[in-house]
Amino acid sequence: MNFALRIYRRLAEAFPHEFKLVYGTDMLQLGEDVVEEIAKQNGIAGLIRLIADIAFRVPVEYLSEMRRDLRYAVRALMKSPGFALVGILSLGIGMGVTTSVFSTLWAQMFRGLPAVTNAEELVIPQEPLSYYYIQQFRTQKSLLAGVAAFQNGVPFNVGFQGNENAKPQRVFGQLVSAEYFSVLGVKPQRGRVLNPEADKPGNAPVVVITDRFWRNRLNSSPDALGQTLRLNGQTATIVGITPRDFRGASPQAPTELFVPVTVSAAVAPELADDVLDKRDAKVFQAIMRLAPGVRIESAEAGLDALTRQLDEQDTPNPVRADKSRRVTLAAGGTMVQIPRALKPMVVGFNVVLIGLILTIACMNLANMLLARGAARRKELAIRLAIGASRFRLIRQMMSEGILLAMLSGVAGLALAYWLSILRSQLRLPQAVPMELDYSLDWRALVFTFALAIVCGIGFSLAPALQATKADVAPTLKEGAAIQLSGYRRFGMRNLLVVGQVAGSLMLLLITGFLVIGFSETNNFQTKFDAKTMYLLSIDPARDGYPPEKTQALFEKLSGRLKTIGSVRSVAFAAQAPFSVAGGMVQLSAATDSRDTSRVEKSVVKQTVGAGYFDALSEPILAGRQFEKRDEQSTSDGSKTLALPVVLDATAAHGLFGNGQAIGQRITEDKRSYQVVGVVGDLKNGIPDETTLSGSAYFPLTGRDFASPPPGGITILVRSDAGMDALRAVRGEIASMDPNLSLFDVRTLAEHLELSRSFLRLALDTYGGIGVFGLLLAALGLGGVTAYAVARRRKEIGIRMALGARKVQVLRLVLREGAALVAVGTVLGFLGAVAIVKALSALTSIFADAFKVTTNDPRLIIGAPLLLAAIAMLACYIPARRSAKIDPLQALRDE
Amino acid sequence: MLSLAGDGQHGYGIMQEVLERTGGKVRLWPATLYGSLKRLIEAELIEESDERPAPELDDARRRYYRLTGIGRRVLDAECDRLQELVRAIRIKQALVTE
Numbered sequence: 001m002n003f004a005l006r007i008y009r010r011l012a013e014a015f016p017h018e019f020k021l022v023y024g025t026d027m028l029q030l031g032e033d034v035v036e037e038i039a040k041q042n043g044i045a046g047l048i049r050l051i052a053d054i055a056f057r058v059p060v061e062y063l064s065e066m067r068r069d070l071r072y073a074v075r076a077l078m079k080s081p082g083f084a085l086v087g088i089l090s091l092g093i094g095m096g097v098t099t100s101v102f103s104t105l106w107a108q109m110f111r112g113l114p115a116v117t118n119a120e121e122l123v124i125p126q127e128p129l130s131y132y133y134i135q136q137f138r139t140q141k142s143l144l145a146g147v148a149a150f151q152n153g154v155p156f157n158v159g160f161q162g163n164e165n166a167k168p169q170r171v172f173g174q175l176v177s178a179e180y181f182s183v184l185g186v187k188p189q190r191g192r193v194l195n196p197e198a199d200k201p202g203n204a205p206v207v208v209i210t211d212r213f214w215r216n217r218l219n220s221s222p223d224a225l226g227q228t229l230r231l232n233g234q235t236a237t238i239v240g241i242t243p244r245d246f247r248g249a250s251p252q253a254p255t256e257l258f259v260p261v262t263v264s265a266a267v268a269p270e271l272a273d274d275v276l277d278k279r280d281a282k283v284f285q286a287i288m289r290l291a292p293g294v295r296i297e298s299a300e301a302g303l304d305a306l307t308r309q310l311d312e313q314d315t316p317n318p319v320r321a322d323k324s325r326r327v328t329l330a331a332g333g334t335m336v337q338i339p340r341a342l343k344p345m346v347v348g349f350n351v352v353l354i355g356l357i358l359t360i361a362c363m364n365l366a367n368m369l370l371a372r373g374a375a376r377r378k379e380l381a382i383r384l385a386i387g388a389s390r391f392r393l394i395r396q397m398m399s400e401g402i403l404l405a406m407l408s409g410v411a412g413l414a415l416a417y418w419l420s421i422l423r424s425q426l427r428l429p430q431a432v433p434m435e436l437d438y439s440l441d442w443r444a445l446v447f448t449f450a451l452a453i454v455c456g457i458g459f460s461l462a463p464a465l466q467a468t469k470a471d472v473a474p475t476l477k478e479g480a481a482i483q484l485s486g487y488r489r490f491g492m493r494n495l496l497v498v499g500q501v502a503g504s505l506m507l508l509l510i511t512g513f514l515v516i517g518f519s520e521t522n523n524f525q526t527k528f529d530a531k532t533m534y535l536l537s538i539d540p541a542r543d544g545y546p547p548e549k550t551q552a553l554f555e556k557l558s559g560r561l562k563t564i565g566s567v568r569s570v571a572f573a574a575q576a577p578f579s580v581a582g583g584m585v586q587l588s589a590a591t592d593s594r595d596t597s598r599v600e601k602s603v604v605k606q607t608v609g610a611g612y613f614d615a616l617s618e619p620i621l622a623g624r625q626f627e628k629r630d631e632q633s634t635s636d637g638s639k640t641l642a643l644p645v646v647l648d649a650t651a652a653h654g655l656f657g658n659g660q661a662i663g664q665r666i667t668e669d670k671r672s673y674q675v676v677g678v679v680g681d682l683k684n685g686i687p688d689e690t691t692l693s694g695s696a697y698f699p700l701t702g703r704d705f706a707s708p709p710p711g712g713i714t715i716l717v718r719s720d721a722g723m724d725a726l727r728a729v730r731g732e733i734a735s736m737d738p739n740l741s742l743f744d745v746r747t748l749a750e751h752l753e754l755s756r757s758f759l760r761l762a763l764d765t766y767g768g769i770g771v772f773g774l775l776l777a778a779l780g781l782g783g784v785t786a787y788a789v790a791r792r793r794k795e796i797g798i799r800m801a802l803g804a805r806k807v808q809v810l811r812l813v814l815r816e817g818a819a820l821v822a823v824g825t826v827l828g829f830l831g832a833v834a835i836v837k838a839l840s841a842l843t844s845i846f847a848d849a850f851k852v853t854t855n856d857p858r859l860i861i862g863a864p865l866l867l868a869a870i871a872m873l874a875c876y877i878p879a880r881r882s883a884k885i886d887p888l889q890a891l892r893d894e
Numbered sequence: 895m896l897s898l899a900g901d902g903q904h905g906y907g908i909m910q911e912v913l914e915r916t917g918g919k920v921r922l923w924p925a926t927l928y929g930s931l932k933r934l935i936e937a938e939l940i941e942e943s944d945e946r947p948a949p950e951l952d953d954a955r956r957r958y959y960r961l962t963g964i965g966r967r968v969l970d971a972e973c974d975r976l977q978e979l980v981r982a983i984r985i986k987q988a989l990v991t992e
Contacts, residue, residue: 012925023928026957030905030924041918053923060929 001039004047005032011054016065017389069399076400083372084404086783087365090776091408091455094361096415097769098354099448103420105350106443109343112333114245117185119333121145121290123299124249126328126339131261131276133310134177134286140306143299146183146289149261151175152250153710154270156257157542157741159230160217168230168543169217170743172710173207173257174248175268180258181208183289184249191225191240194260201262205236211244213256231259233544234267249287251335269541269707279310280670287332296340300329345839352835353510353769360503360773362455364780367496369401369460371783394464401460402453409452416448494820497781501824502831504777505867509832511770512859515763527617530749532718534726535576536733537744539712540705544739547706551631553737554705554713560736561717564728571716572609572700574709576751577616578682581711582606587696589655589666601654603647603693607709609700613646613679615716621649623662623677630699643699645673650694652678673698712743774867778874785817786878797887806883813882817875824871825864904956905931931959939965 008031012024031050038046077084112119134149154175157168174180178200181193192198193208207229209218218224228235236259248255265272275281290299307326330337338346373380380393540550554572561570575581582605588598613625623646630644642665652661652675664675682695705713719725726745733740746754789796796809903911909922922930934940943960961969 019932023932026905027924027928029956030909030927033906034909034924038921050923054925057925057929 001035001047004039004051005035007051008035008054011051011058014058016061017392018065019061066395066399069396070403072396073400073403077403080372083368084407086779087368087404088408088411090364090779091361091405091452092411092415093772094357095409095412095448095451096419097357097412097772098451099412099416100419101350101354102443102447103416105347107335109334109336109338109346111335113184113249113251113335114247115186115243116246116333118289120331122184122249122332123288123290123296123329124332124337125286125288125303126330126337127326128282129284129286129327130279130281131177131284132279133307134284136306136310137286137288137303140299140302141291143291143294143302144288145291146179148179148183148287149177149284150180150249150287151261151270151284152248152255154259154268155539155542155710155712156231156259156268157233157539157544158217158257159233161227161229164230167739167741170539170542170741171213171217171256172254173259174255175261175270176258177261180249180287183287185289186242186246188240189243191238193240193242194258199260199262203262205231205234205263205267206239206260207231207236208240208242208258209238210242210246210248210256210258212254214241217256231257231267232269232542234264236263236267249332250285250337269547272547272707273703282669296329296331300325300327303327303329349839352839353507356503356507357769357773358451358455360500360507360776362458363496363500363503364776365401365404365455366458366462367500367780368783369397370462370466370496373397373464373466394461397464398457398460401464402456404460405452405456406449408455409449412448412452497820498824498827500777500780501821501867501871502828504773505825505828505864506832506835507773508770508863508867509829509859510835511766512863513836514766515770516859528718530752531747532720533615533748534715534717534719534729535744535746535748535751536715536717536729536742537712538715538733538740538742539708540740541707543737543741550705551702554631557715557733557736560732561715561729564719564725564732566719566725566728568718568720569611569615569716570718571612571615573612573714573716574607574700574704575711576714577716577748578752578755581709584693585668585696587651587655587666587668589664599655601651601693603651603654604695605698606695607698607700607704612697612716615718616682618679618682621678621680623675625677625679626697626699631701642672642674643701644676645699646677646679646697647675648679648681648695648697650681651696652694654694668696714744716748774870777867778870781817781821781871782874782878785813785875786881788816789813789878789882792882793885796882796885797889800885801887809885810879810883813879814872814875817879818872821868821871821875825868828867829864903960904958906956908959934965935959938962939968941965 009028012028012031013020015024015027031054035047035050038050042049113122116122129149131149134147137144138147152174154173156171156173158171159166159168176194178194178196178198181188182195186193188208189211191208194206199206209224214220214224218227221227224238224241227238229238230236242258248258259268261271261276263271270283273281275283288299290296304325304327311326328339328341330339383393384390540553541547545553558570558572561567584602585605586600586602588600590598608626610626610628610631613620625646626644645666647655647661655661655666656664661675661678666673666675679697700713715729717725717729730742733742792813796812799809799812800806905924905927909924909927912920912922931940935942939962940959941962943958
């Protein structure tokens with residue numbers, strides 16, 4: 001019983017101060033009065049009830065107190081809307097950007113593939129492989145539990161049963177080996193998925209469709225199973241529908257169909273030329289499941305050894321002994337498969353950026369709360385003096401901070417949501433449209449609010465502690481403005497301002513380096529008005545043209561289009577100009593005549609037809625461009641009969657230095673080429689190492705016409721006649737063959753605009769972040785100066801009464817701000833240099849962008865000057881008020 | 895509130911009265927009791943009373959509570975409502991048993 005009473009007393013002590021003041025004694029008394037009686041009547045159960053009752057009421061009372069605190073906080077914030085707005089905006093933007101980056105990062109790097117079992121066991125080689133090699137990987141049973149091959153972004157012209165006359169729809173799908181679904185562990189929603197037992201070579205063509213295809217193109221028809229589709233003119237039967245969320249092994253490219261690799265080349269031109277048996281046809285990707293307990297590193301080592309062995313069987317005398325890995329594995333179970341080596345960099349960069357933003361935003365808030373706490377010192381002193389507990393006041397200030405942070409969290413979430421919508425609307429200039437899931441993650445929601453509460457508590461606690469520490473008596477007696485000695489101290493607020501200036505400068509410099517670096521490396525320049533060139537794509541192979549007829553078709557097309565009066569030039573290419581759709585290839589050239597040592601360079605591969613450079617008005621620096629006869633070449637690039645190749649200046653310089661490039665032999669993946677021409681650099685679209693590596697132009701040949709890349713063959717038509725020309729071109733093509741479908745029709749200007757959209761988004765984001773940092777620093781500094789001026793009113797009043805001039809007073813106030821800005825600038829500059837060094841060391845992507853700009857005087861001198869100027873302006877506006885102080889008024893206030 | 899209908903009461907008194915009235919079935923536990931008192935005071939249905947009983951019965955540490963004017967009206971209204979309810983139930987019962 002005594003024990004129960006002791007607990008009761010302890011719990012009664014724990015009630016909120018306000019409650020205890022009024023009811024504490026009574027409640028304690030009542031407990032003591034009744035405890036004996038209860039023990040007698042109800043025994044132990046009664047005592048437990050008694051304790052449980054009081055234990056339950058403690059949090060209830062606290063909640064009700066907190067509600068009151070919150071109501072007070074809302075009122076206090078509404079009374080100073082400027083403070084509230086700036087606080088909410090600054091922290092809100094910080095949180096919004098953080099949440100957005102966090103969601104994207106999480107979604108791309110850590111979220112498992114939807115509808116896939118045990119996604120973390122999946123691995124994917126970074127390099128494209130031949131089907132033969134992937135089959136050989138299957139022998140590594142101790143390392144891999146399953147291996148499947150697939151080819152992504154394969155277009156099909158699809159016709160529907162019962163609707164034979166309609167123009168077929170162009171749909172992207174995957175060619176997959178029969179093991180694909182069992183490796184991923186995907187069960188069908190209806191029907192069956194592909195499997196090795198049922199899907200053997202020579203069977204009638206079948207197709208598995210995605211839920212999206214079923215819903216959008218078949219109207220969720222219940223009879224879909226067993227229906228036939230016409231794929232590129234050939235019949236295939238629908239045997240199954242995949243689960244709703246399933247988006248294939250690389251979900252960034254939308255897939256609507258899964259076609260087994262066992263179908264004939266008529267269904268999928270990608271399978272022509274026996275690619276399944278060719279050991280060097282590296283056109284497939286592999287998706288593999290690790291055997292239980294096998295680590296990704298050991299699997300990589302095993303597969304690398306196997307690949308070397310296979311490579312050596314092909315070429316008994318390897319040209320070079322290279323030590324780099326031939327197979328590198330990345331985690332395959334995530335939305336975006338980022339190479340392992342790059343992962344720390346991607347995470348690191350974002351963490352640095354997020355960290356800086358959040359630090360600045362939080363510092364700003366802390367600073368504002370600190371200033372506010374100081375301004376309210378008198379109010380707090382009065383409340384302390386009439387008996388408020390210190391804890392009570394701290395709680396109140398903290399609830400204000402938490403409220404502010406929660407509101408910022410809501411604002412941040414709204415911003416993040418808006419950013420995610422913005423991102424999902426972004427279209428990228430890819431042959432196969434990418435589709436990334438940018439929806440906000442629920443974790444991001446939790447993350448934001450956890451962050452909000454931590455920020456709220458963290459940044460109201462310190463000011464609250466400081467403000468309530470005040471010695472009550474002098475504050476009440478003399479007013480807050482008297483503590484003159486304190487202002488020059490290296491106080492917390494000054495530290496915060498220095499930190500803020502330094503952080504903003506770091507942010508400004510890093511984003512500035514990136515923005516200027518990226519835009520300089522991606523400065524496309526066409527030598528003519530890009531609006532006068534039209535790009536159209538066609539894909540005759542998938543319109544049902546037999547391979548042997550396609551070459552003739554293109555020849556005829558070229559001739560017919562050139563007869564249109566307004567058309568100035570026509571050219572073909574396997575990809576749009578200024579695009580990297582062709583991928584990278586490794587070129588190697590002998591450095592001397594005896595072929596003893598070789599130099600290698602990887603370049604962007606462009607496959608272009610006759611007259612391509614003419615059409616783009618790009619002058620040939622040396623040699624010649626491609627001609628009609630190159631398109632007709634039947635050579636396969638064997639040693640005896642080399643194919644022609646044109647290099648751009650960068651690639652030529654990289655391979656041959658300042659020597660003569662024309663006439664030299666180069667090899668690419670065992671094929672031999674002869675350099676016939678050199679052109680100026682045509683910049684490419686995506687900001688990474690490809691932009692600095694140069695391009696090689698390979699001739700478009702009959703093989704490309706017969707089996708075009710996923711984006712089809714691009715027709716470049718230049719004409720000054722505007723839309724009339726396009727109409728004429730369309731008419732001409734339709735008159736040749738009404739069944740030829742034209743797609744991706746746009747002007748070069750529109751295409752370039754689209755290419756830059758990705759870059760522009762990146763630049764806008766980084767630029768926005770930089771500007772945001774600048775704004776925050778200015779706000780923080782302005783606030784602090786305004787506060788300092790307000791606090792030194794009396795001192796300034798005395799100075800002016802003694803004859804100080806306005807300019808002198810102004811200088812006095814500004815000097816202090818200038819000192820803070822100077823210290824912050826130096827620290828920020830050093831910090832930025834350190835971060836740039838660290839990021840450059842991590843990856844060449846940043847190194848390239850930074851290389852261009854870290855010596856750029858615009859940034860090195862401009863950024864600190866800009867920041868200092870804005871900071872001084874932020875100081876000046878409140879400082880000007882100091883000069884307006886009326887000495888009489890200031891002194892009378894005493 | 896009913897227990898305050900007569901004279902002002904202190905916490906212990908309220909508790910005892912409820913206990914007696916319900917034949918020992920309902921016990922208002924101390925913390926709940928004071929929580930309710932606090933809410934009733936905030937709603938201005940009861941108030942602290944200055945009237946104290948005869949000194950020999952008084953305990954200086956105790957606070958006494960009584961109904962306010964509004965509180966009394968609310969109590970009356972509540973009693974009426976409950977009576978209405980009881981009457982409605984009676985009529986229903988009579989109908990059923992017939």
